[in-house]
Each structure stands twice: as structure tokens, then as C-alpha cells.
Amino acid sequence: MADKKRVLRSALSYGKLDRDGFIHRSWMKAQGLPDDVFDGRPVIGICNTWSELTPCNAHLREIAEYVKRGVWEAGGLPLEFPAMSLGETQMRPTAMLYRNLLAMEVEESIRANPIDGVVLLGGCDKTTPGQLMGAASVDLPTMIVSSGPMLNGKYRGRDIGSGTDVWRLSEDVRAGRMSASEFFAVEAGMSRSRGTCMTMGSASSFAAVAESFGLALPYNATLPAVDARRQAMAHLTGRRIVQLVEDDCRLSRFLTRAAFENVIRVHAALGGSTNTVIHLLALAGRAEIPLTLDDFDALGRDVPLLANIQPSGRFLMEDLHYAGGLPALMKAMQSLLHLDAPTAEGRTLGEIIGDAECYVPEVIGDLDAPVNETAGIWVLHGNLAPGGAIMKPSAASPQLLRHRGKALVFDTIEDFKSRIDTPDLDVDASSVLVLRGCGPVGYPGMPEVGNMPLPRKLLDRGVSDMLRLSDARMSGTAFGTVVLHIAPEAEVGGPLALVRSGDEILLDGPARRLELLVEDRELEERRAAWERTRSDNGPTRGYLALSARHILQADRGCDLDFLRGASGSTVERESH
Numbered sequence: 001m002a003d004k005k006r007v008l009r010s011a012l013s014y015g016k017l018d019r020d021g022f023i024h025r026s027w028m029k030a031q032g033l034p035d036d037v038f039d040g041r042p043v044i045g046i047c048n049t050w051s052e053l054t055p056c057n058a059h060l061r062e063i064a065e066y067v068k069r070g071v072w073e074a075g076g077l078p079l080e081f082p083a084m085s086l087g088e089t090q091m092r093p094t095a096m097l098y099r100n101l102l103a104m105e106v107e108e109s110i111r112a113n114p115i116d117g118v119v120l121l122g123g124c125d126k127t128t129p130g131q132l133m134g135a136a137s138v139d140l141p142t143m144i145v146s147s148g149p150m151l152n153g154k155y156r157g158r159d160i161g162s163g164t165d166v167w168r169l170s171e172d173v174r175a176g177r178m179s180a181s182e183f184f185a186v187e188a189g190m191s192r193s194r195g196t197c198m199t200m201g202s203a204s205s206f207a208a209v210a211e212s213f214g215l216a217l218p219y220n221a222t223l224p225a226v227d228a229r230r231q232a233m234a235h236l237t238g239r240r241i242v243q244l245v246e247d248d249c250r251l252s253r254f255l256t257r258a259a260f261e262n263v264i265r266v267h268a269a270l271g272g273s274t275n276t277v278i279h280l281l282a283l284a285g286r287a288e289i290p291l292t293l294d295d296f297d298a299l300g301r302d303v304p305l306l307a308n309i310q311p312s313g314r315f316l317m318e319d320l321h322y323a324g325g326l327p328a329l330m331k332a333m334q335s336l337l338h339l340d341a342p343t344a345e346g347r348t349l350g351e352i353i354g355d356a357e358c359y360v361p362e363v364i365g366d367l368d369a370p371v372n373e374t375a376g377i378w379v380l381h382g383n384l385a386p387g388g389a390i391m392k393p394s395a396a397s398p399q400l401l402r403h404r405g406k407a408l409v410f411d412t413i414e415d416f417k418s419r420i421d422t423p424d425l426d427v428d429a430s431s432v433l434v435l436r437g438c439g440p441v442g443y444p445g446m447p448e449v450g451n452m453p454l455p456r457k458l459l460d461r462g463v464s465d466m467l468r469l470s471d472a473r474m475s476g477t478a479f480g481t482v483v484l485h486i487a488p489e490a491e492v493g494g495p496l497a498l499v500r501s502g503d504e505i506l507l508d509g510p511a512r513r514l515e516l517l518v519e520d521r522e523l524e525e526r527r528a529a530w531e532r533t534r535s536d537n538g539p540t541r542g543y544l545a546l547s548a549r550h551i552l553q554a555d556r557g558c559d560l561d562f563l564r565g566a567s568g569s570t571v572e573r574e575s576h
């Protein structure tokens, strides 16, 4: 039973012996709750992004039942509530547009309700980041249970990876190496169990973020969604969150600068998604932790790729789990981590990974025998990206990491789609494909279109990669020599807006340079003549209008400017 000495936040509602207390309790009793559950015990909110429109999270109602078991067992009162679900593969124009709306909803739902701690259930790409951002601005005791990855995809005797093989196979279809009917036959084999993409895409990357922050129990990132041990982990999380409330151990205890450094290093060793950069910058803004885009490059510089997982490697998340999971990977790089970081599980990070073992060295390398010496996120600067741009070298072609070529510019993704396969397109393998109008304001929402398909006529000649630049994002499951998140974006007048087809562009990845090789005076003339691509003023109503006015650029995490920082958990006024 809960320690009654400390008055919990929920007692300000359920502990009142007056008319207000009657109102708070009576309506809850309509759900069959007995009198004595309002005795001052910890009330645990279970924030659930379950939805049949987010198939990656469709099993989270069942997972919530296991969390509840643990909460009851530890003497708490579990109360599940929904939050907007963001299905990456279903939402238009892009799920990212709504990450901040989810974060607002989660923040206000936690703050407005009489709960003392919260367990976040999410998985699909934008759900966990949005939930964690919202929770960080309230700062109650908080833990995470992720959806867990799908089982490995299977097709004709080989493993296939979510997303990564979609990009690969769709290029095979365009190049005539695969028939359309074969392509459709892959669909069911790729997504053959519940759970998130089983490559090191954005969902797996952020589940690993949750685990390396210590906000989720060990193996949260890798245990397959359908493994019974994930249900047991949810049960144990329910027990543990009650203890965190009793100890008043809040989220801010784990969201420290040292923990961010651990997370960024682990993410580099995993070959994690470029999307994580945006989410961590936004989260740091909520938690008021100093963190810049350049920190990702600096902290990842001495970290090689240790996880041999698609899209940077060969294997899939199920394989990573059987090889020892994140604890084994973190042990392999322990000299680079702050081992005294606390975790919600109760032990320090160092204690958790102390007994970890790698069972399959082919899947998890170590610092002496990494999967690839090149890893992490490269942060590029230059006259084309004054606010910065990023690329993921482990997913790029080594021969293109230093490249100079002529720009072929597309003003919108529709422009790109209408022209890329035309036979008379002025393009060769050395060209640099430039796409703009796809930033947080311009699209809006910064879609995952930065890994543009290659021109069909070059595919026919066997070209398999080209340098591509944009103000867009790309799926964490994607690969190629792709420069993303160019800031400021073209729509707000960034230099990307000034590029013309035929201009020379220089990428010097090892020197972190991205330059438009055009005279300054010429650029000034182009700027004076520049007009926005959009003819209207963008969205005029509702959340979209709010977002267009307040969204920050990618180098600051794309949060809304007025959401940075915290509001805390105190609400002074009663409802009646």
C-alpha cells in the first residue's frame, strides 16, 4: 500500500472530503472502482496511442492491461487514457506535421488530470517523441513501454526489412528487375506481425532512445512486439512506476545533459534514424537542456557503427535482440558512456549493462572490430546551409561523401515526380538532385521525401546512388547519399531557394562542408529577385495555421516556439 505520509497530487482531487471530492470520486466509481482505491495511493495514468489507424501501435491496448496488472500489484490505481495516434504510413501530408499537436495533447492531458505518474505507450515514429516532449513539460514520474519491433519480414527464403526493402525493391521495379505482381506479393511478407518497423528506422531508434535514457526497462528497444516477455516487461513497468511516484523520482532526473550524451552516442553506434536528431533537439528544448545540432556530430565523432542492422547493415531488430540487445551493445561501447547515469529501473546504466553479453558478434561489433568505422550523424555547414544540414554517412556511398556536381533543381515534390523519369531530363550520375519546398513550413510538416528515387534512365544504366539534397527529412529506414534538413528551408528564404539548375555544388563530408559555388554578388541579386514558391499565405485555420506561424526550423527541433520549456504539473484552480 502507498506511503500515506506524502500527499500526492491526485489527493488534491480524490482526497477531498467536500463536494469537490464527491464529484471527483463519484463519477469514477461508475467504472466499478471500490471506495478504498481513493485512499491516497499513487494514481498512474497510462497514456495510450493505440489505434487501428496506427497499425504499429494496434496491440497497445493489450499491453496496457499488463501495465495495469503491475500498477495494481504495487498498490497503485491505473487509469488509461488515449492520445492522438500518428500512423506514419497512413497520415497526409505527413505524420510529422502532427507530432507537436500530440505533444500538446499529452502535456495538457497529464497536467489537467489527477495523476501522479504516467506510463507512455507508443511506438510508431512520431508517437513516442510527441508523448515524451509533452511529458517533459509536465515533469511527473514517467516511464515508457514501446510497441516493440515486428518479427523479421520474410519473402522467398530471405529476410526483408520494413521500409529499407520497399525503397530497394521499388527501384528494382522501376529498373525492370522485378515485376509489379512480385512487388505486391512482398507486402504481406514484410509486415507479418504486429509491432513497429523492424529495421533501425525512426521507431526502433526512438525505442532505443527511451531505453538508453533509462526511461524504459532493459530490452525495450529490441524485444519483438509479439514476444511474451514484452508483456512481462509492461507488467514490471507498472510495478516500477508506482515506486517512482513514491520516491518522487521525476522525469527530469533522467533527462540530464549526461543522459543526452549517452543517448546520442548509443544512437550513433546503432546507425539510428536522422529523425532522432530533430526529436532530441525538441526534447532538450522542453527539458531546458543545452543541446545543439553540432553536438550530434561532436559526440558521435569517435563512435563507430556497432549494430549491423538495416539500413546501415544487414540484420533486423529481432536479430539484434537475440544477439544481446541494447545492453550488449552499450557494454561494447561502455568506455564512451556515462555509466553512473540513473535509470528508472533503479540501477545505474553501468550496473544494468554489467552482466550483458554479446552472443552474435556478426550482429553487434565492438570498438576494436566495428561493423563500420563511419557512423553517427554528420552536421554540415556552408553557404548553402547556414543553420546546418545533416547526413548519415553509414547509409551513404563512400565514393560520394566528397562530391562536386551540377545541380538539378526541383521546386516541389510534385515537380520532381512529374519530371524525374522524362527521357530528356538533363542529368547524369554526377548530377546533384536538389529538392526544396519540403521543410517544416513549406510542405507543411517536412515529409520523408529526401531520399528521392533516382532517374529511371540512370537506373537503366546501373546507377545505384547519387548525391541528393533537400530541406526534407527521410525515413529512418532509407539509405543513400542524402543531405537532409537543410536550414533555413527554402520556403522561409534559406539559400536553398537560390539554387538554379546547372549551379555547381560541393559536398565535402569529411570536412563537414556544403557549398553552393556561386559568387556572393550573384547570390545577392538572386535574393533580391526571390519570391516564395507558394502563391498563398499557407494554412489559415486551426492547428495548421498555428503550426505555420510558430514552428521552428529543423536545427532547433521543429517544436513550436511557445512550447519550449516546461509549465510543470501544478494547476491551482478547481473545476467546480
Ligand code: FES
Residues within 6 Å of the ligand: 056, 087, 088, 089, 123, 124, 125, 162, 195, 196, 197, 201, 203
Ligand atoms: Fe510505424 Fe514504421 S511505420 S514504425
